[in-house]
Amino acid sequence: MKRKDLFPTPVWTIDNCGVKTDEMVEFCHHVKDEDPDGRKSSNLGGWQSWDFRPEVLKQNPLKPLYDDIMRYCYAAADDMGFQEYTLRMTNLWININKRNDFNVIHTHPGAVLSGVYYLSLPDCCSGDLTFQRDPKDQHLREFWGCSDNFDRFNEVIADEYDMYPEEDKLIIFPAHLPHRVNQSASDGERISISFNVTAFSNYYHEIYPNNQPDRTKLSL
Ligand SMILES: [Fe+2]
Numbered sequence: 001m002k003r004k005d006l007f008p009t010p011v012w013t014i015d016n017c018g019v020k021t022d023e024m025v026e027f028c029h030h031v032k033d034e035d036p037d038g039r040k041s042s043n044l045g046g047w048q049s050w051d052f053r054p055e056v057l058k059q060n061p062l063k064p065l066y067d068d069i070m071r072y073c074y075a076a077a078d079d080m081g082f083q084e085y086t087l088r089m090t091n092l093w094i095n096i097n098k099r100n101d102f103n104v105i106h107t108h109p110g111a112v113l114s115g116v117y118y119l120s121l122p123d124c125c126s127g128d129l130t131f132q133r134d135p136k137d138q139h140l141r142e143f144w145g146c147s148d149n150f151d152r153f154n155e156v157i158a159d160e161y162d163m164y165p166e167e168d169k170l171i172i173f174p175a176h177l178p179h180r181v182n183q184s185a186s187d188g189e190r191i192s193i194s195f196n197v198t199a200f201s202n203y204y205h206e207i208y209p210n211n212q213p214d215r216t217k218l219s220l
Pocket of ligand 1: 106107108179194
């Protein structure tokens with residue numbers, strides 16, 4: 001008997017990117033000092049910056065990270081089967097969590113790939129990143145209910161998967177994949193950097209040539 005796993009969900013991890021610098025950590029603290037309120041989004045507690053755009057990133061201490069993110073996102077998109085495409089980072093932001101801070105379950109609408117880079121972490125227990133299977137796909141686990149005679153934790157049927165953060169590690173995942181950050185049990189700072197990347201077809205201008213920029217005048 002053969003088994004074929006249909007519709008797998010890729011998650012890419014890169015250990016030891018080698019881009020972390022004291023200057024990056026300093027920069028994150030500086031941004032927080034300048035804007036102590038930050039933005040409220042999926043974070044409950046914790047501090048989150050507003051968005052950085054690529055054109056700004058290219059001129060600040062996060063540039064080496066931006067370059068690495070784009071390089072690895074191209075590798076991930078190639079791996080997914082993209083062809084003749086261009087990636088563009090839409091936004092990147094800084095998260096600083098401390099004890100009891102967490103991020104509720106969410107997705108990143110409008111992006112193709114999303115991810116997180118762990119810049120600076122306390123020694124332990126600062127909150128795993130948990131991916132969650134779409135609730136509509138959890139019927140088997142819900143039906144069986146207990147794990148006495150059913151392995152609910154193998155990757156084929158598990159409804160959640162935890163990844164623990166490590167300094168200088170980059171994780172890239174499909175933007176539609178629900179995820180959360182678990183509560184930090186550490187007094188130390190957990191500094192992570194999140195981002196969204198979208199994709200454009202290189203054939204776009206062949207479909208809408210430059211000499212016909214006004215699409216309202218195109219007829220079917
Ligand atoms: Fe997220």
